[in-house]
Amino acid sequence: MPVPSLSRTVCSQLLSLPLIACRRVLLRQNGTVQMVERVRSVNLYQDDKQPKLRSRHYIYRKIENPIPPPTEIEVLLTDHVDGLGIMGDIVKVPKKMWRNFLYQARLATYPTPENIADLNTEMKAMGDSLNILKKLGKYSRITLQRIRGLNLPVELVPSAKGWTLTKSHIRVALRKVGISATEDSITLPEDPNIHTPGEFIFTLTMNDVVALKVRATLVERPLVFMEETPADRIQVWNNPTVTPDDELSPVIRKFLTTPAIDINAYRQKPPK
Missing domain, CATH: 3.10.430.100 (Ribosomal protein L9, C-terminal domain)
Known part of the structure; x- marks a missing residue:
């Protein structure tokens, strides 16, 4: 079945390249990666010439992506989040939770060296208060x-x-x-x-x-x-x-x- 969102010209230009004209190709469209393969293989051809592609060669089947995109992301907690962690913890959360909740509520940020250094300075200013919260744990407030x-x-x-x-x-x-x-x-x-x-x-x-x-x-x-x-x-x-x-x-x-x-x-x- 042909790939619906890709034109025949784009496929022809990609598959005409010598390195990927044989069987499979990764097609990137709108930020997603689709991996397809030809239903019918291309005949042998010389390296200095382009392959002769017929209409039957433009029929592809979609195959599973061997490297699926990650579904979780590491974040740095900037506050106490019940059931997840305390301030300064680096935890893995689903991307939807990060996008729809933690980022909007300003409870977490990206664990970059700059953000970690800024948070450590803020945590040092808290003194003994942070040590008390660390002893309590992430389920203590509930x-x-x-x-x-x-x-x-x-x-x-x-x-x-x-x-x-x-x-x-x-x-x-x-x-x-x-x-x-x-x-x-x-x-x-x-x-x-x-x-x-x-x-x-x-x-x-x-x-x-x-x-x-x-x-x-x-x-x-x-x-x-x-x-x-x-x-x-x-x-x-x-x-x-x-x-x-x-x-x-x-x-x-x-x-x-x-x-x-x-x-x-x-x-x-x-x-x-």
Whole structure:
């Protein structure tokens, strides 16, 4: 099938060259590269003469490009992008994400030596603030913003001998809502001897940098099957925050009050 966007004259001029007149040729048109081959080969000819081309020689079939164009590009992040990286990271992103989102929002630039040097100067001026953000990581803002509105249901089995709240109970309760934490990052309330169901406040420390007060509700686990347990009646997410903004450092306060960027939404559909 002939190539639709290329005239017969252009093909004739290209294929008349001695080096590419035999079988295949790369045709560049409107910034794209198409690789085609003749359906019927050209007869042998002398080097000092041009080949005799008939109409059947102008029929081509398109073949796969052996070197497909890259679909990703390396960019230098100039700000914290949730789920992607922090300031100064060089990451690979799809070209559509770079063109439709990162470039327009001025969150990234080309990793040229000049841009890297300018960004390093800006990062040095930030001092300890940048070190804190590096310790938090690229998923920290989304996680911390969700934790601030958490009301954690903690279930305990009723016992005639009584029970005592431990860090292990809170760690298991956090795992049930999708948060992985170690017992070292959990600080029990001042009076850990809680014996009755109700609300209490504990402290959760993330990466030894940010300590947030978290609301939790202690409930008794039913001994028989119930379609709706007391823990199911608790609103887990989107609750009023316990830690006020005044108790946070200026760096963390600015970091947490900035809306998180849902990078997965831009991977699926670019913004209008």
